[in-house]
Structure formats: structure tokens, C-alpha cells
Amino acid sequence: MGLLFLVLVQAVMVSVARDVAQSAAEEGLRIARARQGTFARGQAAAVSFARDEPVLQAPSVTVSGTNTIAVRVTGKAPSLLPGVTITVSKTVRGPRERFTTPDSA
Numbered sequence: 058m059g060l061l062f063l064v065l066v067q068a069v070m071v072s073v074a075r076d077v078a079q080s081a082a083e084e085g086l087r088i089a090r091a092r093q094g095t096f097a098r099g100q101a102a103a104v105s106f107a108r109d110e111p112v113l114q115a116p117s118v119t120v121s122g123t124n125t126i127a128v129r130v131t132g133k134a135p136s137l138l139p140g141v142t143i144t145v146s147k148t149v150r151g152p153r154e155r156f157t158t159p160d161s162a
Contacts, residue, residue: 074132
């Protein structure tokens with residue numbers, strides 16, 4: 058019974074860490090793909106979001122792309138077992154915003 062409880066708690070922590078990584082990547086993408094957005098601003102936004110949630114440990118962020126921006130957030134989920142590392146990674150992609158006029162479409 059105790060082992061089952063530990064497995065359940067560990068699964069919840071991994072799931073929450075994945076959700077945080079996903080949300081941080083989405084926040085980074087939102088900033089990076091904006092008209093005046095930059096990769097540096099997107100990366101900073103994603104890192105800030107991830108660090109505000111302690112369940113995603115040691116978050117790192119990469120932003121890449123030209124017309125399609127990709128933001129990847131990687132970190133570690135807390136582990137109940139000493140020496141066990143559970144890496145979590147989420148990537149989101151979206152087109153860079155660009156404004157056109159009817160003649161340039």
C-alpha cells in the first residue's frame with residue numbers, strides 16, 4: 058500500500074512538471090513570435106515562468122526558427138527516490154507574427 062502511494066505521488070509530480078514545462082514553453086512562444094518579440098525575450102519569459110513553479114527543477118530553454126518559432130523547455134521533476142533523475146521536456150511551435158497589407162499578401 059505504501060509503495061502504491063509513493064508511485065502515485067511520483068506520477069503526479071512528473072505530470073505537474075510536464076504541465077509547467079508546457080506552459081513555460083507556450084509563454085516563451087507567445088513573447089518570441091510577437092511582432093516586436095525576440096528570441097532573448099521569449100527565452101527570458103519561459104525561464105521566468107518555469108522558475109516561478111518549484112516543481113520544475115533546473116529549467117533550461119532554447120528558442121529557434123525563422124518563420125516558425127520553436128521553444129523547448131527542459132527540466133527535472135522532483136524524485137522520491139535518491140539518485141533517480143526524471144527529465145521532462147516540452148516543445149511548442151508557432152508561426153512568427155507578420156503583418157501584411159492587402160497588396161503584399
